[in-house]
Amino acid sequence: MSLNTDFRDADRVRALLAAMTPVAGRVAARLGRPLQIMEVCGGHTHAIFRFGLHQLIPDTIEFIHGPGCPVCVLPVAAVDQAVALARQPNVILASFGDPLRVPGSRGSLLQAKAEGAGVRVLYSPYDALTLAKAHPRKQVVFFAIGFDTTMPGTAHSILAADRAGIGNLRFLCHHIRLIPTLTALLEADEVKLDGFVGPGHVSMVIGSRVYAPIARQYHKPLVIAGFEPVDFLQALYQLVLQLDQGRCDIENAYARVVADTGNPAALQAMEQAFESGVDGHWRGLGRVPGSGVRIRAPYRHLDATGLLAVAGPGKAADDPAWCHGVLTGRIKPDQCPLFRRRCTPEHPVGALMVSSEGACAAYYQYRPEQDHPEEARRD
């Protein structure tokens, strides 16, 4: 399969840019300002900078980097819970690599590991079952985070652990649902935007149909995009065409992976393991109604929140206020006074600098011109 090369082809990129530029120019002229497009997913933010698309896309299109990186919105209190559990004797705290670096009020999980806490990096939540079986005298806690893409993996692992009767495994779940998060942003009217580039991998789980209210109720067009340069530009072109034609539809430019109905088995596993509609408190976003989940009652014996009474409550959150500005598109990462000064990937102050998919980390890594602001002409 040559999908990667097909969707990275330079001629296709050039053709899409050539087609898009005059249309975007026409719409921007009509609006009297650049188009404001939010790419919801951190994977897209990363792709824009990694492939240098920010240098190719016309100035008439401006990106607002959305809240779709679960590591970036992971609240201090959640990190504190995980650190407190990791520091308990006889506990192995396992998680993906990225959450381990997120700063809490008493350091990150990596710092806890350096101080002797039992912390392990896993590639998949399903590997936590193997880890628990291999360490029968330890309590294994999987710190599960992520949007709807990651949730089915956690859900399946919870159901499988229940079936296998594994007694020394718990899940500390801080998952987020995408649609309530988007709806909250639109309800709060905090972001001024013309349309969305929809997240490809969340959409392969939830499907394209569920976005209908974004177009119908909030009158914003959304086009689902994959993560190769051609995928992203194709979606952006379709979005610009919609705006030019005054249309407002949900379109899918990643049909090779995303079906209208998503992945029914994944949705069913999520529904079985999790209760949705729980209010969430996220870093930089504050309270987002209905965006959180909790493990359903039949699986409560696998819920690590039961262990937290011993660990004690976390300290109040103290996120840098600037993170909120970046997440809602009010400022660009390099407009934050901490950017590159106090906040770097080596010593992140805010979580947007922790994950490689975070807007601040992407700016830091791929925009060296920002070292010389006098040379920066874009944005």
Add this chain to the structure above:
Amino acid sequence: MCLGIPARIVSIVDADAGLALAETAGVRRQINIALLAADGRAPSALVGKWVLLHVGFAMALIDQQEADRTLALLSQIEQREWDES
């Protein structure tokens, strides 16, 4: 963390547990196919298929026909740009 990786399913390791061997960029590893196989599909029917892998789970089949359709659509844009330039 949220990145998905295309991988090709090479063989079934344990059909009941939903475990398969998949290859991506020349590297083979065990993955979980339960969320695709549960969709009324025999696990063995997945061998040879390309899937989108996320946190160790095959989460979607990659549809070659849809990929070809997208590329065909793109070639129309390329042709138009060529004609107009």
